[in-house]
Amino acid sequence: MSRRDELLTVPEVLAELGGVSRRTFYRWRELGRAPVCVQLPNLELRVWRSDLTTWLDSRRETV
Numbered sequence: 001m002s003r004r005d006e007l008l009t010v011p012e013v014l015a016e017l018g019g020v021s022r023r024t025f026y027r028w029r030e031l032g033r034a035p036v037c038v039q040l041p042n043l044e045l046r047v048w049r050s051d052l053t054t055w056l057d058s059r060r061e062t063v
Contacts, residue, residue, distance in 0.1 A: 007046040016052060
């Protein structure tokens with residue numbers, strides 16, 4: 001059974017990343033290194049869970 005995709009808030013993304021700080025996340029955005037975000041009309045950011053997973057997979061080191 002596949003899990004339904006969902007929009008995560010920035011605090012939820014930070015928690016998924018093991019407690020990365022908000023400042024670090026926004027710095028990654030400035031540098032173009034953060035996961036793809038969706039900007040809502042109220043200017044809040046969201047990240048699709050599938051985009052976060054893809055972003056994490058792309059950073060996996062090969063040994």
